[in-house]
Amino acid sequence: MALVVGVALVLSFPTIAPNPYILSAGIVVLSYACTATAWNFMGGFTGYVSLGHAAFFGLGAYGTGLLIRDVGLPSFAAWLLAGALVLLITIPVGIAALRVRGASFVIVSISFVLILLLVFQGWGSFTGGSDGLVVPRPFPDMLRPQHHETFFYLFAALLTVMLVVWWLIDRSRFGTGLKAVREDEDKAQALGVPTRNYKLVAYVVSATFTGLAGGMYALWFGDLDPIFQFSIMLGAYMVLMALLGGVRHLFGPLLGAFIVGTGLEYFKLEFGDTQFHLVAAALLLGAVVLFMPDGIIPAVTGLVRRFGPQESSIREVTAAELLERNGGTSPVPQPGATAGSDGSRTTSEAAPPDPNDEEDPR
Template structure:
């Protein structure tokens, strides 16, 4: 049944751009798939190790600006620019992670917020390099395509990224390394006493999570073509990744994907309904608070618990010799 459901989900994802009536809905689909890829990337750290980062938009922004600057200022081919930028961000994240993972809980959250805030101020202040609030303009690598065709192309590029991140999460979760990360999530001190190299495991998870988020940022720069530091280095943007993972269920492979399918279209609806104001961002914050308070384990966790409770009486009857 799971295989059939997975195949249907893949078929629906591939067919989506050809089924919707206009290119705006394709654009909305690109955003949704991009958010799903980033939320799943965040979940490599947040879901497996339990470390909550609100600053992952720093890596998204660095990946976007790194790729954009290499293409716009140096004229690099976009695949090379994307690869070099992503690798650079992953290395930077590993260096930051060495210091960041020394603290836990609220202190770790504060460190990640400080990181994205520092990147925001740097990008706005260094106008000669980034363009500041005027925005950095990145030439399209597919100039021969009109905007709608570009949406179609990048929809499938982001879909390939999502597939890669889902595969990475699935492989990690079933490995010895993934077991170590879950041990850290449940009781870090006990995990360390049992021989788990907790510091190294956390740094690797931090860097790997940042790598995929940076890759999404680079693709975003090539697709959207205009980079505003206020958006790409936004704490609210980072919080959206957390919200999607929490809402769907951060301990589950498809939890962030489910959350993205709910939150991303809702965000677009609020943006259209409320206009270019900050009210739609407030709606995201309120939703995050409600999820944390009333459904911290997510939708999939509630469904799993309900199904488990239904099966429990049958198991008990069998153990008692019942039919």
């Protein structure tokens, strides 16, 4: 139900948007949603935080632009081919990044953006350097509002494809394996999950979708600058959006993108190019990491459930049931609990020690 309303709202946005500026802001927010959802193929499933996904956005954007300008491909063929190129580039990068766990992944991901920024700025004859690269428009005879409207739907379609793929993976055994990597990589491997290959596939899928979002952006915006396409901030926004909404949920990144994207557009409008947006983004990111690492969706559903009737009683029922079933093998010995036929149960159950709060044994 909520889904239908959401889809209807998104689809009708171009008609209800009061002016082209608002519509273009809507496109920016949708492109953010695309990147955050694409990021979430890696970040959400495997728990590996990439701060450098802007690299793939930039590669997709520049790839599309250069293939149109230098090879003369039709716009959307260039877009698809650029996506394929990002896929190929990601494989060796992913292999290097995933050779060792965690920390070096982060380091490689950031380094990759920084190196591409250097290369694209330094190699002016090929990329246009700091002067930028103008990407020919795919629909030259369209007027501006029409152009915006078309791209709004194109971005929405791309986002839909990503959401469907994410949903499919979430339900698959492959997705279960990836989530196991996120929860406990050693354990997953000991159960026969080829963790490195799984991570690599997730990384490549994530990067390719990010590249496609970048290419789409290039076709829409038409003007690329290494400073903006290979910006570490863009990668940070992807993380912030996904985390804010909730990385373990299909619509988490979308929700986060809506909030952060709208906020960013507002800041741009109100304060222009000050450093305010950096401080605001920093504070928000810090707050999310410290106080709400699971994001808004679980926080809200948790709140709803707390005031709902059943959740509070689940644990004591199950523990007591276990007691009945196994004839007193409940691992938490409870002097007050009886497994009698009258079904008497303890009214309160001490929370079992959570082994995951202990020092990481690794």
